[in-house]
Amino acid sequence: MTTGNHAMTDPDALAARFAQMFHALGTNIERIIRGKREKVELALICLLSEGHLLIEDVPGVGKTTLARAVSASVEAKWARIQFTPDLLPSDITGVSIYHQGSQTFEFHPGPIFANIVVADEINRGSPKTQSALLEVMEERRVTVDGHANPVPRPFMVIATQNPVDMDGTYPLPEAQLDRFLMRISMGYPDHASEVAVLAGMPTGPMIDELPVVAGRDDCARMIEFASRIHVAHPLYDYVVHVVAATRQHQEVRLGASPRASLALLRAARVRAAAAGRTFVLPEDIKALAVPVLAHRLIITPEAELTGRTTADVVAELLSNVPVPQAAGV
Numbered sequence: 001m002t003t004g005n006h007a008m009t010d011p012d013a014l015a016a017r018f019a020q021m022f023h024a025l026g027t028n029i030e031r032i033i034r035g036k037r038e039k040v041e042l043a044l045i046c047l048l049s050e051g052h053l054l055i056e057d058v059p060g061v062g063k064t065t066l067a068r069a070v071s072a073s074v075e076a077k078w079a080r081i082q083f084t085p086d087l088l089p090s091d092i093t094g095v096s097i098y099h100q101g102s103q104t105f106e107f108h109p110g111p112i113f114a115n116i117v118v119a120d121e122i123n124r125g126s127p128k129t130q131s132a133l134l135e136v137m138e139e140r141r142v143t144v145d146g147h148a149n150p151v152p153r154p155f156m157v158i159a160t161q162n163p164v165d166m167d168g169t170y171p172l173p174e175a176q177l178d179r180f181l182m183r184i185s186m187g188y189p190d191h192a193s194e195v196a197v198l199a200g201m202p203t204g205p206m207i208d209e210l211p212v213v214a215g216r217d218d219c220a221r222m223i224e225f226a227s228r229i230h231v232a233h234p235l236y237d238y239v240v241h242v243v244a245a246t247r248q249h250q251e252v253r254l255g256a257s258p259r260a261s262l263a264l265l266r267a268a269r270v271r272a273a274a275a276g277r278t279f280v281l282p283e284d285i286k287a288l289a290v291p292v293l294a295h296r297l298i299i300t301p302e303a304e305l306t307g308r309t310t311a312d313v314v315a316e317l318l319s320n321v322p323v324p325q326a327a328g329v
Helices: 005-009 011-030 037-048 063-073 089-093 132-139 191-199 216-226 233-248 258-274 282-296 301-305 310-320
Strands: 053-056 078-082 094-099 104-109 116-120 141-144 147-150 156-161 182-184 252-254
Touching (some): 011 037, 011 063, 011 258, 037 063, 037 156, 037 182, 037 282, 053 063, 063 116, 063 156, 089 132, 094 141, 104 147, 182 282, 233 252, 233 258, 233 282
Parallel strands (some): 053 156, 078 116, 116 156
Antiparallel strands (some): 141 147
C-alpha cells in the first residue's frame, strides 16, 4: 500500500491508497457479480475486518459465485468445502496418520487451512460437523490430538446457505451464527443487470480468468491500517448504546453480545478507510448495523407472527438511539 517515504508516514496518503485498492477489488469482483456493488463491498469489508461472512439467500442468485470471486481477486490460498449430511469433522480439519516406518503420527491438514474457505450450503452439515468450525473461526487455530495448529492469515470463512429449502438441513446454532461478523442476502438482480448477465454469457469473464488485484502482503497492510483508524470516544458510547438497545427491546428474546460491539467497530473502521478517511463517522456504524447485528438476535414468537424481522428491529433501534454530533472530527 505504500509507494514512497512520505506515503509510508502520511495517514491521508495511506487512506487514499486503501480506498484505491478497495475500489479496484470491488470493480474486479463486479466483472462477475453484476449490479451488486453494496454486497460486494460488504464482503470486502468483512475480509479486511478479519471476520467471517454468511451469505443467505435462495438458489441461483450468486452466493457461491460471490465467494469465489472474492477468493480469485486476492492472492491467497482458497478452498471449497461442500457440506453434506455425511461430511465428517476430520474432512474439514484434517487427520493425524500413523507412519509405521517412523512410528510417529503426522498431521495432514484439511481444507480449513486456507486463507479463504468457502463453506457451501453449511446448514446441510450435521451439528457435529458444523461445530468443527467453532474453534477455528474464533481463535484462528485447529486443535487435533492436543496440538494447536494455526491457520494462515488472512483467514476468512465465507459460508452460504439456502433459507427456503429446509429438508435435510440443520439450522446453525446461535453460538455459530455469532461467529460470523456479517450476514447478507444477495437478492435478485435488477432488470438491467440481469439483461447484462444474459448478454455477456458467451464472452463475459469467467471466475478462473479474474486477475489478482491484491497480494497477500497488500491485504495484511490494509488490515493493519484499518485497525488504526481513529474512533472518537463518543462513537464508542454510540456503539455500546446501539448494541445494548438490542437486549432491552420488548420484541427481542436474545440480544447482541459484546462480541457484536467489537465486530461492528472493526467493520466501521474498514468502511471509513474504504472511503479514504482516517476516522470513523456515525454513518459508518449505521450503514453496517443491520448486516453485523441482525443475525445475532432472536425475536419473540409474537413478533415473528406479525412478520417482524431482526433487521426491522435493528433499523428501528438506529432511529431511536441518539447519534453523536461531529464525533469523527
